[in-house]
Amino acid sequence: MAEQADNHGHGDVAVDEQQPPNFQLFVWGVVLSVVFFGTALLFNSVFIRYSEKLIQERSLGGQDQELTSLRVLEEKRLSNVGYVDQAKGTVHIPITEGMKKVIEENKR
Numbered sequence: 607m608a609e610q611a612d613n614h615g616h617g618d619v620a621v622d623e624q625q626p627p628n629f630q631l632f633v634w635g636v637v638l639s640v641v642f643f644g645t646a647l648l649f650n651s652v653f654i655r656y657s658e659k660l661i662q663e664r665s666l667g668g669q670d671q672e673l674t675s676l677r678v679l680e681e682k683r684l685s686n687v688g689y690v691d692q693a694k695g696t697v698h699i700p701i702t703e704g705m706k707k708v709i710e711e712n713k714r
Contacts, residue, residue: 683698690696699707 685700687697687699687703690698
């Protein structure tokens with residue numbers, strides 16, 4: 607009767623008392639950490655791209671063809687060298703080049 611009280615009527619149960627190697631646990635921990643943080647970075651990147659696209663669409667509204675062509679012309683003019691008035695000898699240069707020239711002139 608005492609034997610039955612210790613086993614609670616379930617019989618003998620085999621228990622595997624062998625511990626997994628520490629190196630194996632370490633490798634799994636590293637792998638799972640890389641997967642977790644990699645997934646978090648991926649989702650963050652996707653979220654930022656999507657939110658920037660959404661903000662751009664909302665701020666521009668429906669992009670008009672005229673507005674798009676005007677922006678292309680402005681960008682071209684701001685980033686290239688060319689004449690404003692060739693007869694007068696007036697030219698335009700990129701903003702970065704103009705800023706460098708102003709700095710050079712003020713150093714003298």
